[in-house]
Each structure stands twice: as C-alpha cells, then as structure tokens.
Amino acid sequence: MADSGKMVIISGPSGAGKSTLVRELLRTSSLPLELSVSATTRSPRHGEIDGVNYFFLDHAEFDRRRREGDFLEWKEVFGRGDFYGTPRAAVYSGLRQGKWVVLEIDVEGAMAVIGEFPESISIFIHPGTAEELERRLRGRGTEDESSLQRRLQVAAREMTFVGKYRHQVINDDAARAIQELDRILRVYQ
Numbered sequence: 001m002a003d004s005g006k007m008v009i010i011s012g013p014s015g016a017g018k019s020t021l022v023r024e025l026l027r028t029s030s031l032p033l034e035l036s037v038s039a040t041t042r043s044p045r046h047g048e049i050d051g052v053n054y055f056f057l058d059h060a061e062f063d064r065r066r067r068e069g070d071f072l073e074w075k076e077v078f079g080r081g082d083f084y085g086t087p088r089a090a091v092y093s094g095l096r097q098g099k100w101v102v103l104e105i106d107v108e109g110a111m112a113v114i115g116e117f118p119e120s121i122s123i124f125i126h127p128g129t130a131e132e133l134e135r136r137l138r139g140r141g142t143e144d145e146s147s148l149q150r151r152l153q154v155a156a157r158e159m160t161f162v163g164k165y166r167h168q169v170i171n172d173d174a175a176r177a178i179q180e181l182d183r184i185l186r187v188y189q
C-alpha cells in the first residue's frame, strides 16, 4: 500500500450506525486513524459542518472535480441525483504519512477501492435486523418519507455485498461493536 498507511473501508446500509461507530472509534482508538471526508451534493443536515462531515458541493463543482479526476471513487448512492465521492489527494496524503485512512462509503465505492487497494481492511456494519434498521432511520429523524423508503430499498441490495468484506460487525450494541472494530483493526498492526 502507498508507503506505510492502511486503507480501512466501512460500509453498511444507511442507518446501520456507521457514523456513530466511526466517530467513537476515532475518539477512543490509539491507532493512527484518520477519517476521509467525502464530497457530496446532498444538502447538509442540521448540525453538519462543511469540511467536517462532508465537503458540501453544488452539482457543477462536483462534476468539475469528477472530470478532473479528483475522486478516488464516486457514486450516485441512492439514485436520486445526490452524488458522493472520496477526494483522492487527502487519502494519498494520509497514507503517505502512515495514517490508517477510514473511508465510510457505499458498497460499490468500496468494491472500486478494493480493486485499487486489494489489501484494504474492509468491514461491513450490519444493523441486526431490517426492522431495527428502519427504527434507527426513523429515530434519526433526518429523512423525509420518500428518502427513508429509498434508503430501505437500497439497504436490501447493500446487504447482498456482505460476503465481499473481510469482516462483518453486528451493531446491536454500540459499545460492544466499537470494541469489536478496535479488536479487528489491531490484528493488522
């Protein structure tokens, strides 16, 4: 892999708890983890900060960066006109500095990155049950009904990719799942 860093890929359906687990892992782990901040054309949610949660771009700017090859991978994740992409330069810079760069991306983006970085540590976050996933998405209160339904549809498809990941973590209990993530990563030290 590019110098001494490692690529850590976290995927799983929207609402599975990826952001929650990754945020806590970054706060508590002693590993040199660095979150890759993606670009997106979707609107910021209440409390989301540009450059922290995402780089929020308009479609023209996203498209310009995509054409210039700025993204390691990119995808229209929910097929509703919102694009997401991983900025290449920041990932490479992290790897060069020996960081373990954490990508929180969808299953197809993950397959593209694994194609380019076969040694990636890939982890699929499973919500437990479909009912629990819906409960979490509703509980988060960030989606209107049509966006929520679309996310549930896409979730069913995303679950079929679980076998393509090196590891699977069931996020039934967040504290336990964070410990398990940390344990998985430590094996690669």
Ligand code: ADP
Residues within 6 Å of the ligand: 012, 013, 014, 015, 016, 017, 018, 019, 020, 021, 136, 137, 139, 140, 171, 172, 173, 174, 175
């Ligand atoms: P994702 O990043 O995968 O879309 P989030 O991290 O936003 O998911 O989590 C979705 C919702 O579920 C949030 O409201 C979060 O607080 C909640 N959540 C996350 N993990 C758990 C868990 N283990 N048990 C119960 N609720 C959880």
Ligand code: 5GP
Residues within 6 Å of the ligand: 011, 012, 013, 014, 038, 039, 042, 073, 074, 075, 077, 084, 085, 086, 087, 104, 105, 106, 107, 108, 109, 110
């Ligand atoms: P949300 O809109 O809930 O923040 O994210 C929706 C989904 O987009 C997440 O499940 C996440 O996996 C995916 N995603 C976020 N950033 C990227 C990215 O840079 N590339 C790809 N392919 N997917 C992303």
